[in-house]
Amino acid sequence: MACAASPYPVRVNSDAGDHAVRLLGDVLDHGRVLILSGAGISTDSGIPDYRGASGRTRHAAPMTYDRFVNSAADRRRYWARSHIGWEKIASAKPNVSHDAVSRLQRAGRLSGVVTQNVDGLHTRAGTADVIDLHGRLDTVACLRCGTRRPRFELALRLDAVNPGFREAMAADVSVARPDGDLALPDDATDGFRVIDCRRCGGMLKPDVVFFGETVPGGRFRKALGLVDRSDALVVLGSSLTVGSGYRFVTAAARRRIPIAIVNRGATRGDRHATIKLDMGLAEALRLVRVRYTSRLAPSRRESAANVARPMPLTPPKK
Numbered sequence: 319m320a321c322a323a324s325p326y327p328v329r330v331n332s333d334a335g336d337h338a339v340r341l342l343g344d345v346l347d348h349g350r351v352l353i354l355s356g357a358g359i360s361t362d363s364g365i366p367d368y369r370g371a372s373g374r375t376r377h378a379a380p381m382t383y384d385r386f387v388n389s390a391a392d393r394r395r396y397w398a399r400s401h402i403g404w405e406k407i408a409s410a411k412p413n414v415s416h417d418a419v420s421r422l423q424r425a426g427r428l429s430g431v432v433t434q435n436v437d438g439l440h441t442r443a444g445t446a447d448v449i450d451l452h453g454r455l456d457t458v459a460c461l462r463c464g465t466r467r468p469r470f471e472l473a474l475r476l477d478a479v480n481p482g483f484r485e486a487m488a489a490d491v492s493v494a495r496p497d498g499d500l501a502l503p504d505d506a507t508d509g510f511r512v513i514d515c516r517r518c519g520g521m522l523k524p525d526v527v528f529f530g531e532t533v534p535g536g537r538f539r540k541a542l543g544l545v546d547r548s549d550a551l552v553v554l555g556s557s558l559t560v561g562s563g564y565r566f567v568t569a570a571a572r573r574r575i576p577i578a579i580v581n582r583g584a585t586r587g588d589r590h591a592t593i594k595l596d597m598g599l600a601e602a603l604r605l606v607r608v609r610y611t612s613r614l615a616p617s618r619r620e621s622a623a624n625v626a627r628p629m630p631l632t633p634p635k636k
């Protein structure tokens with residue numbers, strides 16, 4: 319925890335302009351970097367965050383695992399809304415920040431990319447070996463036999479047993495949510511038919527971690543293990559409210575590697591951060607993208623000469 323004598327974290331906002339970007343660049347210069355991204359990286363792709371800069375939830379509570387598996391009515395409403403809503407997610411395009419991460423990886427700067435998002439946009443931006451901590455919305459899993467199938471296949475089956483539904487809902491579609499859920503009036507979804515697993519008749523569920531569920535242990539350990547092989551952690555667009563994300567920060571803090579957090583608004587990990595950039599991701603990653611994606615990217619030495627380092631990045635001994 320930062321005490322009075324500690325210079326950390328360095329906090330800057332968008333007023334700091336290029337200085338903020340250089341600070342982030344210094345962390346990226348520190349060695350192999352682990353990226354942890356959250357909903358904030360996808361807002362520029364038109365996928366809204368649950369929480370704004372205030373950290374308050376903007377929408378009605380999302381579906382929980384308990385309600386999904388225990389209430390046929392809730393499950394029907396979820397699938398009806400999600401059937402319409404997920405198309406918005408599926409048609410979203412990666413933005414400049416996803417692209418920056420992909421380029422950093424190709425430039426050999428990264429030890430790994432872990433995301434809390436379920437939209438698959440990192441992968442679609444060309445980033446390899448992304449660990450989707452909370453699963454992927456474009457996959458559907460059977461809760462009984464474990465079969466996983468592409469979401470588009472389920473969408474075709476749902477269209478077939480719910481003729482006219484999509485057309486009827488088109489006028490009601492408002493704003494998609496990060497989990498592909500959508501606000502639709504309940505009476506509009508009452509007659510919606512849900513589909514079960516083709517193989518075993520079991521209950522189908524989007525292959526994402528719902529609220530009230532935990533991240534599968536093996537996936538989580540693999541992701542968290544990347545911290546041990548990294549020289550720095552960069553958090554992009556996450557308030558770290560969800561415990562699984564916060565644990566990456568505490569693990570990095572225990573290893574005393576630099577931690578940069580780029581997020582509009584306060585995050586749960588701020589007190590552990592070496593650098594906190596309170597600004598939009600596109601702005602923060604703008605110069606980073608140029609600096610590390612050109613074949614003529616400056617060497618570390620040049621970079622150090624050009625940048626007035628306010629302090630070394632290794633946190634002081636406690």
Ligand SMILES: [Zn+2]
Nearest residue numbers: 460463515518
């Ligand atoms: Zn099954």
